[in-house]
Amino acid sequence: MLRTHTCGELRTDNVGEEVILTGWVQRLRDKGGMLWIDLRDRYGITQLAFEEGLTSANLFEQARSLGREFVIKAVGKVVERYAKNDKMATGDIEIRVSRLEVINPSKIPPFLIEDETDGGDDLRMKYRYLDLRRSPVRHNLELRHRMMREVRSYLDNHYFIEVETPVLIKSTPEGARDFVVPSRMNAGEFYALPQSPQTFKQLLMVAGFDKYYQIVKCFRDEDLRADRQPEFTQIDCELAFVTQEDILNRFEGLIRHLFEKVKGVHIERLPRMTYADAMKFYGSDKPDTRFDMRFVELNGIAKNKGFKVFDDAELVVGINAKGAAAYTRKQLDELTDFVKRPQIGATGLVYARVNEDGSIKSSVDKFFSAEDLQAWAAAFHAQPGDLLLILAGPADKTRKALNELRLEMGTQLGLRDKNVFSPLWVVDFPLLEWDEHSQRYHAMHHPFTSPKPEDIDLIDDRPGDIRANAYDMVINGVEVGGGSIRIHDRRLQEQMFRLLGFSKEEAKAQFGFLMEAFEYGAPPHGGIAFGFDRLCSLFGGSDSIRDYIAFPKNNSGRDVMIDAPSPIAQEQLDELHIRMKNLPH
Known part of the structure:
Protein backbone atom coordinates (compact mmCIF):
# COMPACT_ATOMS: atom_id res chain seq x y z
CA MET A 1 0.00 0.00 0.00
CA LEU A 2 1.14 3.54 -0.73
CA ARG A 3 -0.26 4.64 2.66
CA THR A 4 -0.32 3.34 6.21
CA HIS A 5 -3.45 5.25 7.23
CA THR A 6 -6.27 7.24 5.68
CA CYS A 7 -6.77 10.96 6.21
CA GLY A 8 -9.70 10.38 8.55
CA GLU A 9 -8.45 7.90 11.14
CA LEU A 10 -5.47 9.32 13.07
CA ARG A 11 -6.09 10.38 16.69
CA THR A 12 -4.02 11.30 19.76
CA ASP A 13 -3.48 7.55 20.38
CA ASN A 14 -1.29 7.63 17.27
CA VAL A 15 1.00 10.42 18.53
CA GLY A 16 4.65 9.47 17.97
CA GLU A 17 3.94 7.07 15.11
CA GLU A 18 5.64 7.35 11.73
CA VAL A 19 2.88 7.31 9.10
CA ILE A 20 2.40 7.60 5.35
CA LEU A 21 -0.63 9.47 4.00
CA THR A 22 -1.78 9.98 0.43
CA GLY A 23 -4.50 12.22 -0.94
CA TRP A 24 -5.42 15.52 -2.53
CA VAL A 25 -4.31 18.98 -1.43
CA GLN A 26 -7.49 20.64 -0.13
CA ARG A 27 -5.86 23.97 0.76
CA LEU A 28 -2.51 25.47 1.73
CA ARG A 29 -1.98 28.12 4.43
CA ASP A 30 1.37 29.90 4.28
CA LYS A 31 2.30 32.06 7.29
CA GLY A 32 5.92 32.65 6.31
CA GLY A 33 7.79 30.55 8.83
CA MET A 34 4.92 28.11 9.19
CA LEU A 35 3.00 26.30 6.46
CA TRP A 36 0.04 23.94 6.75
CA ILE A 37 -1.56 21.71 4.14
CA ASP A 38 -4.98 20.11 4.52
CA LEU A 39 -4.71 16.68 2.90
CA ARG A 40 -8.00 15.11 1.87
CA ASP A 41 -9.15 11.66 0.85
CA ARG A 42 -12.49 9.89 0.92
CA TYR A 43 -12.26 9.35 4.68
CA GLY A 44 -11.50 12.88 5.90
CA ILE A 45 -8.85 15.57 6.21
CA THR A 46 -5.53 15.57 8.08
CA GLN A 47 -3.36 18.63 8.57
CA LEU A 48 0.27 18.46 7.46
CA ALA A 49 2.67 20.85 9.21
CA PHE A 50 5.95 22.40 7.99
CA GLU A 51 8.05 24.75 10.15
CA GLU A 52 11.27 26.59 9.29
CA GLY A 53 14.09 25.26 11.44
CA LEU A 54 12.39 21.89 11.90
CA THR A 55 11.66 21.27 8.22
CA SER A 56 14.49 21.29 5.68
CA ALA A 57 14.57 24.28 3.34
CA ASN A 58 14.11 22.09 0.26
CA LEU A 59 11.10 20.32 1.75
CA PHE A 60 9.61 23.63 2.88
CA GLU A 61 9.91 25.09 -0.63
CA GLN A 62 8.57 21.87 -2.16
CA ALA A 63 5.47 22.12 0.06
CA ARG A 64 5.04 25.80 -0.78
CA SER A 65 4.98 24.98 -4.50
CA LEU A 66 1.99 22.62 -4.24
CA GLY A 67 -1.37 23.60 -5.72
CA ARG A 68 -4.95 22.66 -4.98
CA GLU A 69 -5.88 19.09 -5.94
CA PHE A 70 -2.29 17.92 -6.35
CA VAL A 71 -2.09 14.22 -5.47
CA ILE A 72 0.70 13.79 -2.96
CA LYS A 73 2.30 11.29 -0.61
CA ALA A 74 3.46 12.56 2.79
CA VAL A 75 5.69 10.74 5.27
CA GLY A 76 5.99 12.06 8.80
CA LYS A 77 5.36 11.75 12.53
CA VAL A 78 2.02 12.23 14.27
CA VAL A 79 2.18 15.06 16.81
CA GLU A 80 -0.43 16.65 19.03
CA ARG A 81 -1.66 20.01 17.81
CA TYR A 82 -1.24 23.10 19.98
CA ALA A 83 -4.42 24.70 18.58
CA LYS A 84 -6.94 21.90 18.29
CA ASN A 85 -9.86 21.96 15.81
CA ASP A 86 -13.01 20.38 17.24
CA LYS A 87 -14.72 20.64 13.83
CA MET A 88 -12.43 17.95 12.37
CA ALA A 89 -12.32 14.30 13.44
CA THR A 90 -8.51 14.51 13.19
CA GLY A 91 -8.40 17.97 14.74
CA ASP A 92 -6.31 16.98 17.78
CA ILE A 93 -3.27 15.94 15.74
CA GLU A 94 -1.15 16.91 12.74
CA ILE A 95 1.67 15.33 10.75
CA ARG A 96 5.15 16.78 11.08
CA VAL A 97 6.25 15.96 7.50
CA SER A 98 9.74 14.61 6.80
CA ARG A 99 9.31 13.57 3.18
CA LEU A 100 6.95 14.65 0.40
CA GLU A 101 6.28 13.20 -3.04
CA VAL A 102 4.10 14.67 -5.79
CA ILE A 103 2.31 11.70 -7.33
CA ASN A 104 0.41 13.83 -9.82
CA PRO A 105 0.02 17.60 -10.22
CA SER A 106 -3.33 19.17 -11.04
CA LYS A 107 -4.59 22.00 -13.17
CA ILE A 108 -6.47 24.71 -11.29
CA PRO A 109 -9.99 23.24 -10.78
CA PRO A 110 -12.85 25.07 -12.53
CA PHE A 111 -14.63 25.53 -9.19
CA LEU A 112 -13.78 25.35 -5.51
CA ILE A 113 -13.81 21.80 -4.20
CA GLU A 114 -15.23 22.79 -0.83
CA ASP A 115 -18.46 22.08 1.05
CA GLU A 116 -19.67 25.50 -0.12
CA THR A 117 -18.56 25.73 -3.72
CA ASP A 118 -18.67 28.55 -6.27
CA GLY A 119 -19.57 26.14 -9.09
CA GLY A 120 -23.04 26.22 -10.67
CA ASP A 121 -25.02 23.06 -11.45
CA ASP A 122 -24.02 22.88 -15.13
CA LEU A 123 -20.33 23.37 -14.42
CA ARG A 124 -20.29 20.80 -11.64
CA MET A 125 -22.11 18.26 -13.82
CA LYS A 126 -19.57 18.76 -16.61
CA TYR A 127 -16.78 18.03 -14.12
CA ARG A 128 -18.75 15.57 -12.02
CA TYR A 129 -15.59 13.61 -11.11
CA LEU A 130 -14.38 16.77 -9.35
CA ASP A 131 -17.77 17.47 -7.76
CA LEU A 132 -17.68 13.95 -6.30
CA ARG A 133 -14.61 14.94 -4.29
CA ARG A 134 -16.71 17.38 -2.26
CA SER A 135 -17.81 16.12 1.15
CA HIS A 266 -38.32 5.11 15.11
CA ILE A 267 -41.41 4.99 12.91
CA GLU A 268 -44.73 3.88 14.35
CA ARG A 269 -47.10 1.60 12.46
CA LEU A 270 -48.06 3.26 9.16
CA PRO A 271 -51.62 4.58 8.94
CA ARG A 272 -53.73 3.71 5.89
CA MET A 273 -55.84 6.06 3.82
CA THR A 274 -58.13 5.20 0.94
CA TYR A 275 -57.57 6.88 -2.40
CA ALA A 276 -61.07 8.39 -2.11
CA ASP A 277 -60.25 10.02 1.24
CA ALA A 278 -56.84 11.21 0.01
CA MET A 279 -58.48 13.03 -2.90
CA LYS A 280 -61.36 14.37 -0.80
CA PHE A 281 -59.32 15.68 2.11
CA TYR A 282 -55.97 16.49 0.44
CA GLY A 283 -56.62 16.75 -3.30
CA SER A 284 -53.73 14.39 -3.95
CA ASP A 285 -53.08 10.64 -3.98
CA LYS A 286 -49.77 11.36 -2.22
CA PRO A 287 -50.75 13.61 0.69
CA ASP A 288 -48.17 15.27 2.90
CA THR A 289 -49.43 14.36 6.37
CA ARG A 290 -46.69 16.05 8.39
CA PHE A 291 -49.33 18.71 9.03
CA ASP A 292 -53.13 18.71 9.19
CA MET A 293 -54.88 21.45 7.18
CA ARG A 294 -57.39 18.95 5.74
CA PHE A 295 -59.91 20.15 3.17
CA VAL A 296 -63.32 21.27 4.39
CA GLU A 297 -66.17 21.27 1.89
CA LEU A 298 -68.60 24.20 2.18
CA ASN A 299 -71.24 23.51 -0.48
CA GLY A 300 -74.00 23.12 2.10
CA ILE A 301 -73.34 26.42 3.87
CA ALA A 302 -71.66 28.70 1.29
CA LYS A 303 -73.78 28.24 -1.83
CA ASN A 304 -77.06 29.97 -2.72
CA LYS A 305 -76.19 33.13 -0.82
CA GLY A 306 -75.95 35.41 -3.85
CA PHE A 307 -72.19 35.09 -4.39
CA LYS A 308 -72.08 33.92 -8.01
CA VAL A 309 -68.57 32.43 -7.80
CA PHE A 310 -69.75 30.01 -5.12
CA ASP A 311 -73.28 29.54 -6.44
CA ASP A 312 -72.06 28.43 -9.89
CA ALA A 313 -69.27 26.20 -8.59
CA GLU A 314 -69.39 22.44 -8.50
CA LEU A 315 -67.30 22.53 -5.33
CA VAL A 316 -66.55 25.14 -2.65
CA VAL A 317 -63.71 23.92 -0.47
CA GLY A 318 -61.06 25.40 1.80
CA ILE A 319 -58.33 24.94 4.38
CA ASN A 320 -57.67 26.40 7.82
CA ALA A 321 -54.18 27.88 8.05
CA LYS A 322 -53.93 27.95 11.82
CA GLY A 323 -52.32 31.04 13.31
CA ALA A 324 -52.04 32.84 9.96
CA ALA A 325 -54.71 35.52 10.50
CA ALA A 326 -51.93 38.09 10.79
CA TYR A 327 -51.14 37.73 7.08
CA THR A 328 -51.02 41.18 5.46
CA ARG A 329 -53.04 42.21 2.44
CA LYS A 330 -49.83 41.99 0.41
CA GLN A 331 -49.26 38.40 1.50
CA LEU A 332 -52.88 37.51 0.68
CA ASP A 333 -52.55 39.11 -2.76
CA GLU A 334 -49.42 37.01 -3.33
CA LEU A 335 -51.37 33.87 -2.40
CA THR A 336 -54.09 34.89 -4.87
CA ASP A 337 -51.46 35.33 -7.58
CA PHE A 338 -50.02 31.94 -6.61
CA VAL A 339 -53.28 30.02 -7.13
CA LYS A 340 -53.97 31.88 -10.40
CA ARG A 341 -50.71 30.70 -11.97
CA PRO A 342 -51.43 28.67 -15.13
CA GLN A 343 -49.96 25.47 -13.70
CA ILE A 344 -52.37 25.70 -10.74
CA GLY A 345 -55.36 27.16 -12.55
CA ALA A 346 -57.66 28.66 -9.90
CA THR A 347 -59.60 31.78 -10.87
CA GLY A 348 -59.31 33.48 -7.49
CA LEU A 349 -59.06 33.10 -3.73
CA VAL A 350 -61.50 33.91 -0.94
CA TYR A 351 -60.16 34.38 2.58
CA ALA A 352 -61.58 34.96 6.05
CA ARG A 353 -59.70 35.96 9.20
CA VAL A 354 -60.85 34.84 12.64
CA ASN A 355 -60.10 37.80 14.92
CA GLU A 356 -59.00 37.58 18.54
CA ASP A 357 -62.53 38.46 19.72
CA GLY A 358 -63.99 35.62 17.64
CA SER A 359 -65.44 37.86 14.94
CA ILE A 360 -64.71 37.09 11.31
CA LYS A 361 -63.58 39.40 8.54
CA SER A 362 -63.70 38.01 5.00
CA SER A 363 -62.94 39.21 1.48
CA VAL A 364 -66.61 38.64 0.55
CA ASP A 365 -68.37 40.25 3.55
CA LYS A 366 -71.04 41.92 1.45
CA PHE A 367 -72.44 38.55 0.33
CA PHE A 368 -72.47 36.79 3.69
CA SER A 369 -73.88 37.63 7.12
CA ALA A 370 -71.98 37.36 10.37
CA GLU A 371 -73.97 34.17 11.09
CA ASP A 372 -72.90 32.72 7.70
CA LEU A 373 -69.25 33.39 8.47
CA GLN A 374 -69.57 31.87 11.94
CA ALA A 375 -70.93 28.75 10.24
CA TRP A 376 -67.77 28.69 8.12
CA ALA A 377 -65.63 28.98 11.25
CA ALA A 378 -67.51 26.12 12.88
CA ALA A 379 -67.03 23.91 9.82
CA PHE A 380 -63.27 24.56 9.93
CA HIS A 381 -63.07 24.23 13.75
CA ALA A 382 -61.41 27.63 13.54
CA GLN A 383 -60.00 29.48 16.54
CA PRO A 384 -59.03 33.15 16.98
CA GLY A 385 -55.93 33.83 14.91
CA ASP A 386 -56.78 31.34 12.15
CA LEU A 387 -56.95 32.14 8.44
CA LEU A 388 -59.49 30.41 6.20
CA LEU A 389 -58.56 30.06 2.51
CA ILE A 390 -61.30 29.00 0.10
CA LEU A 391 -61.41 28.03 -3.60
CA ALA A 392 -64.37 27.25 -5.83
CA GLY A 393 -64.88 25.71 -9.26
CA PRO A 394 -64.94 22.28 -10.97
CA ALA A 395 -64.41 19.62 -8.32
CA ASP A 396 -61.26 17.86 -9.58
CA LYS A 397 -59.52 21.02 -10.74
CA THR A 398 -60.35 22.86 -7.51
CA ARG A 399 -59.06 20.06 -5.29
CA LYS A 400 -55.83 19.96 -7.31
CA ALA A 401 -55.37 23.72 -6.91
CA LEU A 402 -56.16 23.61 -3.19
CA ASN A 403 -53.58 20.86 -2.74
CA GLU A 404 -50.93 23.20 -4.18
CA LEU A 405 -52.11 26.03 -1.91
CA ARG A 406 -52.07 23.70 1.11
CA LEU A 407 -48.47 22.69 0.39
CA GLU A 408 -47.48 26.32 -0.11
CA MET A 409 -49.02 27.29 3.22
CA GLY A 410 -47.34 24.33 4.89
CA THR A 411 -44.01 25.60 3.58
CA GLN A 412 -44.67 29.22 4.58
CA LEU A 413 -45.74 28.23 8.09
CA GLY A 414 -42.72 25.96 8.61
CA LEU A 415 -44.79 22.78 8.81
CA ARG A 416 -42.79 20.77 6.24
CA ASP A 417 -39.71 20.00 8.32
CA LYS A 418 -37.37 17.70 6.37
CA ASN A 419 -36.30 16.09 9.64
CA VAL A 420 -39.87 14.95 10.37
CA PHE A 421 -41.18 11.88 8.56
CA SER A 422 -44.82 10.96 8.10
CA PRO A 423 -45.25 7.77 6.05
CA LEU A 424 -48.59 6.18 5.19
CA TRP A 425 -50.21 3.69 2.84
CA VAL A 426 -52.71 4.87 0.26
CA VAL A 427 -54.99 1.99 -0.76
CA ASP A 428 -58.07 1.19 -2.85
CA PHE A 429 -57.07 3.03 -6.00
CA PRO A 430 -59.37 2.95 -9.02
CA LEU A 431 -58.38 0.08 -11.27
CA LEU A 432 -58.97 2.09 -14.45
CA GLU A 433 -59.03 5.72 -15.56
CA TRP A 434 -60.87 7.01 -18.61
CA ASP A 435 -58.86 8.86 -21.25
CA GLU A 436 -60.93 11.35 -23.23
CA HIS A 437 -58.35 11.65 -26.01
CA SER A 438 -58.22 7.93 -26.85
CA GLN A 439 -61.78 7.26 -25.68
CA ARG A 440 -60.79 4.18 -23.74
CA TYR A 441 -59.76 3.04 -20.30
CA HIS A 442 -56.14 2.95 -19.20
CA ALA A 443 -54.74 1.00 -16.26
CA MET A 444 -54.19 3.25 -13.24
CA HIS A 445 -51.12 1.18 -12.30
CA HIS A 446 -50.48 -1.44 -15.03
CA PRO A 447 -52.50 -4.09 -16.90
CA PHE A 448 -51.53 -6.89 -14.49
CA THR A 449 -53.12 -5.34 -11.37
CA SER A 450 -55.92 -7.41 -9.89
CA PRO A 451 -59.33 -5.94 -9.08
CA LYS A 452 -60.45 -6.17 -5.48
CA PRO A 453 -62.30 -9.49 -5.25
CA GLU A 454 -65.55 -7.84 -4.18
CA ASP A 455 -65.49 -5.58 -7.28
CA ILE A 456 -64.88 -8.21 -9.98
CA ASP A 457 -68.61 -8.39 -10.80
CA LEU A 458 -68.44 -4.75 -12.00
CA ILE A 459 -66.16 -5.54 -14.95
CA ASP A 460 -68.90 -5.76 -17.57
CA ASP A 461 -71.28 -3.01 -16.41
CA ARG A 462 -69.33 -0.46 -14.32
CA PRO A 463 -65.61 -0.88 -14.98
CA GLY A 464 -64.90 2.69 -13.89
CA ASP A 465 -66.07 1.85 -10.35
CA ILE A 466 -63.71 -1.09 -9.86
CA ARG A 467 -61.15 -0.63 -7.11
CA ALA A 468 -57.68 -2.07 -7.58
CA ASN A 469 -55.94 -4.40 -5.19
CA ALA A 470 -53.19 -1.79 -5.24
CA TYR A 471 -51.29 0.32 -2.73
CA ASP A 472 -48.77 3.15 -2.65
CA MET A 473 -46.40 4.12 0.13
CA VAL A 474 -46.19 7.89 0.59
CA ILE A 475 -43.69 9.74 2.78
CA ASN A 476 -43.96 13.52 3.27
CA GLY A 477 -46.01 13.96 0.11
CA VAL A 478 -43.68 11.85 -2.05
CA GLU A 479 -44.72 8.53 -3.54
CA VAL A 480 -41.76 6.30 -2.70
CA GLY A 481 -43.23 2.96 -3.68
CA GLY A 482 -46.23 1.24 -5.16
CA GLY A 483 -47.51 -2.16 -6.11
CA SER A 484 -50.45 -4.49 -6.29
CA ILE A 485 -51.75 -7.99 -6.06
CA ARG A 486 -51.44 -9.34 -9.59
CA ILE A 487 -53.84 -11.20 -11.82
CA HIS A 488 -52.79 -14.86 -11.93
CA ASP A 489 -55.75 -16.26 -13.89
CA ARG A 490 -55.61 -16.25 -17.70
CA ARG A 491 -59.33 -15.62 -18.14
CA LEU A 492 -59.32 -12.55 -15.90
CA GLN A 493 -56.15 -11.25 -17.56
CA GLU A 494 -57.82 -11.56 -20.98
CA GLN A 495 -60.83 -9.63 -19.65
CA MET A 496 -58.49 -6.88 -18.45
CA PHE A 497 -56.79 -6.63 -21.82
CA ARG A 498 -60.21 -6.31 -23.49
CA LEU A 499 -61.16 -3.47 -21.11
CA LEU A 500 -57.93 -1.71 -22.05
CA GLY A 501 -58.73 -1.90 -25.75
CA PHE A 502 -56.39 -4.74 -26.74
CA SER A 503 -57.56 -7.07 -29.48
CA LYS A 504 -56.98 -10.79 -28.93
CA GLU A 505 -54.17 -10.64 -31.48
CA GLU A 506 -52.51 -7.65 -29.81
CA ALA A 507 -52.75 -9.21 -26.37
CA LYS A 508 -51.24 -12.46 -27.64
CA ALA A 509 -48.44 -10.68 -29.53
CA GLN A 510 -47.49 -8.53 -26.52
CA PHE A 511 -48.16 -10.79 -23.55
CA GLY A 512 -48.93 -14.26 -24.89
CA PHE A 513 -45.94 -15.71 -23.02
CA LEU A 514 -47.35 -14.48 -19.69
CA MET A 515 -50.89 -15.71 -20.29
CA GLU A 516 -49.54 -19.09 -21.35
CA ALA A 517 -47.48 -19.25 -18.15
CA PHE A 518 -50.69 -18.71 -16.16
CA GLU A 519 -51.90 -22.07 -17.51
CA TYR A 520 -49.05 -23.93 -15.80
CA GLY A 521 -50.02 -23.52 -12.17
CA ALA A 522 -49.53 -19.82 -11.50
CA PRO A 523 -49.79 -19.06 -7.75
CA PRO A 524 -51.52 -15.96 -6.38
CA HIS A 525 -48.85 -13.30 -6.11
CA GLY A 526 -48.18 -9.61 -5.65
CA GLY A 527 -45.38 -7.17 -5.21
CA ILE A 528 -44.10 -3.66 -4.84
Missing part, protein backbone atom coordinates in the same frame (compact mmCIF):
# COMPACT_ATOMS: atom_id res chain seq x y z
CA PRO A 136 -21.58 16.78 0.74
CA VAL A 137 -21.72 14.82 -2.52
CA ARG A 138 -19.62 12.01 -1.11
CA HIS A 139 -21.85 11.85 1.97
CA ASN A 140 -24.90 11.51 -0.29
CA LEU A 141 -23.39 8.48 -2.02
CA GLU A 142 -22.33 7.02 1.31
CA LEU A 143 -25.95 7.34 2.44
CA ARG A 144 -27.06 5.56 -0.73
CA HIS A 145 -24.57 2.78 -0.03
CA ARG A 146 -25.81 2.34 3.56
CA MET A 147 -29.41 2.20 2.39
CA MET A 148 -28.62 -0.38 -0.28
CA ARG A 149 -26.79 -2.49 2.28
CA GLU A 150 -29.69 -2.34 4.75
CA VAL A 151 -32.28 -3.15 2.07
CA ARG A 152 -30.36 -6.31 1.22
CA SER A 153 -29.88 -7.17 4.89
CA TYR A 154 -33.61 -6.92 5.66
CA LEU A 155 -34.77 -8.84 2.59
CA ASP A 156 -32.08 -11.51 2.95
CA ASN A 157 -33.17 -12.06 6.55
CA HIS A 158 -36.72 -12.68 5.31
CA TYR A 159 -35.61 -15.33 2.79
CA PHE A 160 -35.87 -13.25 -0.39
CA ILE A 161 -33.64 -14.28 -3.27
CA GLU A 162 -32.01 -11.67 -5.51
CA VAL A 163 -32.44 -12.55 -9.19
CA GLU A 164 -31.22 -10.48 -12.14
CA THR A 165 -33.70 -10.06 -14.97
CA PRO A 166 -32.91 -9.12 -18.60
CA VAL A 167 -32.06 -5.58 -19.66
CA LEU A 168 -32.80 -6.19 -23.35
CA ILE A 169 -36.52 -6.96 -23.49
CA LYS A 170 -39.62 -6.45 -25.65
CA SER A 171 -41.27 -3.05 -26.16
CA THR A 172 -44.86 -2.71 -24.96
CA PRO A 173 -47.37 0.05 -25.73
CA GLU A 174 -48.57 0.66 -22.15
CA GLY A 175 -46.92 3.13 -19.77
CA ALA A 176 -44.20 5.65 -20.56
CA ARG A 177 -42.12 5.63 -23.73
CA ASP A 178 -39.48 2.94 -24.03
CA PHE A 179 -35.85 3.45 -24.85
CA VAL A 180 -35.27 1.14 -27.82
CA VAL A 181 -32.12 -0.66 -28.93
CA PRO A 182 -31.73 -1.81 -32.57
CA SER A 183 -30.71 -5.40 -33.18
CA ARG A 184 -27.81 -5.86 -35.63
CA MET A 185 -28.55 -9.55 -36.13
CA ASN A 186 -32.30 -9.10 -36.61
CA ALA A 187 -32.73 -6.37 -39.21
CA GLY A 188 -35.57 -3.94 -38.52
CA GLU A 189 -36.24 -5.31 -35.03
CA PHE A 190 -35.61 -3.67 -31.69
CA TYR A 191 -35.16 -4.46 -28.04
CA ALA A 192 -36.50 -2.13 -25.35
CA LEU A 193 -34.80 -1.22 -22.09
CA PRO A 194 -37.07 -2.19 -19.17
CA GLN A 195 -39.29 0.38 -17.48
CA SER A 196 -39.73 -2.30 -14.82
CA PRO A 197 -38.99 -6.05 -14.56
CA GLN A 198 -42.76 -6.54 -14.12
CA THR A 199 -43.49 -9.58 -16.29
CA PHE A 200 -40.22 -11.30 -15.41
CA LYS A 201 -40.85 -11.12 -11.69
CA GLN A 202 -44.33 -12.54 -12.24
CA LEU A 203 -42.78 -15.38 -14.22
CA LEU A 204 -40.39 -15.99 -11.32
CA MET A 205 -43.46 -16.49 -9.11
CA VAL A 206 -44.83 -19.01 -11.62
CA ALA A 207 -41.40 -20.68 -11.47
CA GLY A 208 -41.70 -21.11 -7.70
CA PHE A 209 -39.28 -18.42 -6.49
CA ASP A 210 -41.79 -17.22 -3.94
CA LYS A 211 -39.76 -14.27 -2.57
CA TYR A 212 -37.80 -12.30 -5.16
CA TYR A 213 -36.06 -8.94 -5.04
CA GLN A 214 -33.70 -6.96 -7.21
CA ILE A 215 -32.08 -3.55 -6.88
CA VAL A 216 -32.41 -2.82 -10.55
CA LYS A 217 -31.83 -0.13 -13.16
CA CYS A 218 -34.97 0.91 -15.06
CA PHE A 219 -35.40 3.26 -18.02
CA ARG A 220 -38.14 5.62 -19.16
CA ASP A 221 -37.97 8.00 -22.12
CA GLU A 222 -40.13 10.72 -20.59
CA ASP A 223 -39.99 14.43 -19.84
CA LEU A 224 -37.62 15.10 -16.96
CA ARG A 225 -37.64 17.21 -13.82
CA ALA A 226 -35.79 17.30 -10.51
CA ASP A 227 -37.18 13.99 -9.26
CA ARG A 228 -36.91 12.09 -12.54
CA GLN A 229 -34.04 10.64 -14.54
CA PRO A 230 -34.09 8.64 -17.79
CA GLU A 231 -32.39 5.82 -15.88
CA PHE A 232 -33.27 5.22 -12.26
CA THR A 233 -33.02 2.50 -9.62
CA GLN A 234 -35.84 0.47 -8.09
CA ILE A 235 -36.06 -1.90 -5.16
CA ASP A 236 -38.18 -4.42 -7.03
CA CYS A 237 -39.96 -7.17 -5.07
CA GLU A 238 -42.49 -9.93 -5.64
CA LEU A 239 -44.00 -12.60 -3.38
CA ALA A 240 -46.23 -15.61 -3.98
CA PHE A 241 -49.07 -16.97 -1.83
CA VAL A 242 -49.72 -13.59 -0.22
CA THR A 243 -52.56 -11.16 0.34
CA GLN A 244 -52.37 -7.38 0.23
CA GLU A 245 -52.13 -7.39 4.03
CA ASP A 246 -49.04 -9.61 3.92
CA ILE A 247 -47.27 -7.23 1.54
CA LEU A 248 -48.16 -4.09 3.48
CA ASN A 249 -46.86 -5.61 6.71
CA ARG A 250 -43.62 -6.94 5.18
CA PHE A 251 -42.63 -3.73 3.41
CA GLU A 252 -43.79 -1.48 6.19
CA GLY A 253 -41.21 -3.47 8.09
CA LEU A 254 -38.59 -2.64 5.46
CA ILE A 255 -39.21 1.10 5.73
CA ARG A 256 -39.18 1.02 9.52
CA HIS A 257 -35.90 -0.95 9.35
CA LEU A 258 -34.33 1.65 7.05
CA PHE A 259 -35.36 4.56 9.24
CA GLU A 260 -34.07 2.77 12.35
CA LYS A 261 -30.71 1.68 10.90
CA VAL A 262 -29.89 4.61 8.60
CA LYS A 263 -31.54 7.60 10.29
CA GLY A 264 -31.88 6.40 13.88
CA VAL A 265 -35.57 7.32 13.68
CA ALA A 529 -41.33 -1.45 -6.22
CA PHE A 530 -39.69 1.42 -4.37
CA GLY A 531 -37.99 4.31 -6.10
CA PHE A 532 -34.57 3.91 -4.54
CA ASP A 533 -33.23 7.28 -5.72
CA ARG A 534 -36.29 9.03 -4.23
CA LEU A 535 -35.89 7.19 -0.94
CA CYS A 536 -32.26 8.29 -0.76
CA SER A 537 -33.12 11.94 -1.44
CA LEU A 538 -35.88 11.82 1.17
CA PHE A 539 -33.57 10.34 3.80
CA GLY A 540 -30.94 12.93 2.86
CA GLY A 541 -33.33 15.89 3.04
CA SER A 542 -33.04 16.89 -0.64
CA ASP A 543 -35.70 17.62 -3.26
CA SER A 544 -33.61 16.29 -6.14
CA ILE A 545 -32.64 12.69 -6.80
CA ARG A 546 -29.67 13.90 -8.88
CA ASP A 547 -27.77 14.62 -5.66
CA TYR A 548 -27.82 10.89 -4.86
CA ILE A 549 -26.76 9.52 -8.25
CA ALA A 550 -23.05 9.30 -9.01
CA PHE A 551 -23.32 10.38 -12.66
CA PRO A 552 -26.78 11.88 -13.31
CA LYS A 553 -28.26 13.35 -16.48
CA ASN A 554 -29.44 16.95 -16.72
CA ASN A 555 -33.04 18.08 -17.30
CA SER A 556 -32.64 17.44 -21.04
CA GLY A 557 -31.55 13.86 -20.44
CA ARG A 558 -27.95 14.64 -21.36
CA ASP A 559 -24.74 13.59 -19.69
CA VAL A 560 -22.77 16.79 -20.23
CA MET A 561 -19.59 15.21 -18.86
CA ILE A 562 -19.26 12.52 -21.57
CA ASP A 563 -21.50 14.38 -24.07
CA ALA A 564 -24.19 11.73 -24.44
CA PRO A 565 -26.38 11.06 -26.31
CA SER A 566 -24.27 11.68 -29.40
CA PRO A 567 -24.28 10.76 -33.10
CA ILE A 568 -22.76 7.45 -34.16
CA ALA A 569 -20.74 6.62 -37.25
CA GLN A 570 -22.47 5.82 -40.51
CA GLU A 571 -20.78 2.41 -40.51
CA GLN A 572 -22.52 1.57 -37.24
CA LEU A 573 -25.86 2.79 -38.61
CA ASP A 574 -25.41 0.61 -41.68
CA GLU A 575 -24.69 -2.44 -39.52
CA LEU A 576 -27.88 -1.75 -37.57
CA HIS A 577 -29.90 -1.33 -40.79
CA ILE A 578 -30.89 2.22 -39.80
CA ARG A 579 -31.35 4.95 -42.38
CA MET A 580 -31.42 8.46 -40.95
CA LYS A 581 -33.44 11.31 -42.44
CA ASN A 582 -33.35 15.04 -41.77
CA LEU A 583 -30.43 14.86 -39.40
CA PRO A 584 -29.52 18.16 -37.71
CA HIS A 585 -26.25 19.63 -38.93
